[in-house]
Amino acid sequence: MSQEQILQPVDESVGYMLKKASTALRSAMDQALRPLDLTVPQYACLEVLRQRPGLSGAELARAVFVSRQSMNLVLKGLEDRGLLTRPPVSGHGKALPTELTSVGRERLLAASQVLGVVEHKMLAALAPAARRRLCADLASIAAALGDEAGPGGS
Amino acid sequence: MSQEQILQPVDESVGYMLKKASTALRSAMDQALRPLDLTVPQYACLEVLRQRPGLSGAELARAVFVSRQSMNLVLKGLEDRGLLTRPPVSGHGKALPTELTSVGRERLLAASQVLGVVEHKMLAALAPAARRRLCADLASIAAALGDEAGPGGS
DNA sequence: GAGAGTGTGTCAACATGCTGACACGCCCAT
DNA sequence: ATGGGCGTGTCAGCATGTTGACACACTCTC
Numbered sequence A, B: 001m002s003q004e005q006i007l008q009p010v011d012e013s014v015g016y017m018l019k020k021a022s023t024a025l026r027s028a029m030d031q032a033l034r035p036l037d038l039t040v041p042q043y044a045c046l047e048v049l050r051q052r053p054g055l056s057g058a059e060l061a062r063a064v065f066v067s068r069q070s071m072n073l074v075l076k077g078l079e080d081r082g083l084l085t086r087p088p089v090s091g092h093g094k095a096l097p098t099e100l101t102s103v104g105r106e107r108l109l110a111a112s113q114v115l116g117v118v119e120h121k122m123l124a125a126l127a128p129a130a131r132r133r134l135c136a137d138l139a140s141i142a143a144a145l146g147d148e149a150g151p152g153g154s
Numbered sequence C: 001g002a003g004a005g006t007g008t009g010t011c012a013a014c015a016t017g018c019t020g021a022c023a024c025g026c027c028c029a030t
Numbered sequence D: 001a002t003g004g005g006c007g008t009g010t011c012a013g014c015a016t017g018t019t020g021a022c023a024c025a026c027t028c029t030c
Helices: A014-036 A040-051 A057-064 A068-080 A102-123 A128-144 B014-036 B040-051 B057-064 B068-080 B102-123 B128-144
Strands: none
Touching: A014 A040, A014 A102, A014 B014, A014 B102, A014 B128, A040 A057, A040 A068, A040 A102, A057 A068, A102 B014, A102 B128, A128 B014, A128 B102, A128 B128, B014 B040, B014 B102, B040 B057, B040 B068, B040 B102, B057 B068
């Protein structure tokens, strides 16, 4: 029942620093993407879609850690702007495979380059080996906490 | 103009894993705190307040990465439940030093123990040295991206 | 062929959080 | 004492995201 390490300052807590780093990255990405009229979820959606074309909205949602509904809004916005296409089926309940348009691919490329700058800035102080180690550690954390994290819908 | 490392799968992107780990942690903490009727921001608020009693709402907001307004709602909720006290001043524009009540300290202790389990689970695969290294790396990332991240209010 | 089971897209309601803007108190320089 | 600058608390409006629920399509089993 001893107080263990409860007294440690928050700056030494992995959880706190994780939140801090994540918030900083999110903010930096948002700022970098603003000139391109893209939000972070929108970019993430495009990026996942490039790597795995034809994905349905629900699968996309799981990959980007949002709910199906939010992803639907994102997709709607991107579709209206001509960055991706979905087969215009009238009925519900049918998977709508989504694909990037050439405009979408182009926009994604621009976004990748802008975000490359951000990532470089973020990792400038870390050697390649340290980066891989960090990535592996983060993966370990995510796995240990149960992979089914995030908003799982219904 | 070469495609550089654009083709790497998302699983090897530090940014992606950072988001994934952060989401997983947030989800796990939320679930762990639910029985105590506390949300993550509420817990964070209590924890910071324990380490630095008498903090004003705005300072608290910066420490927890939320806006003053959100923090105000959090504080209101916690005050109504008797977990903390603020001097009931009528006018605006004056800093209201906040302090934990004994009930608040007690609740915070319970939360710390519950979250200790989560943290242990999260870091089980990492040796102490690796934990410190991870923490330092995350701090490095946050610093490199500019410390003034997060919702900065007006 | 009929049935359950799973996955999907959509609607409504709700919760959370932020941006913008305002009024007020404190502090320092004049 | 008086003015400006800064920090703070609060209000209104809006955007985003989630939970819960429903209708429909596909597949597998009997």
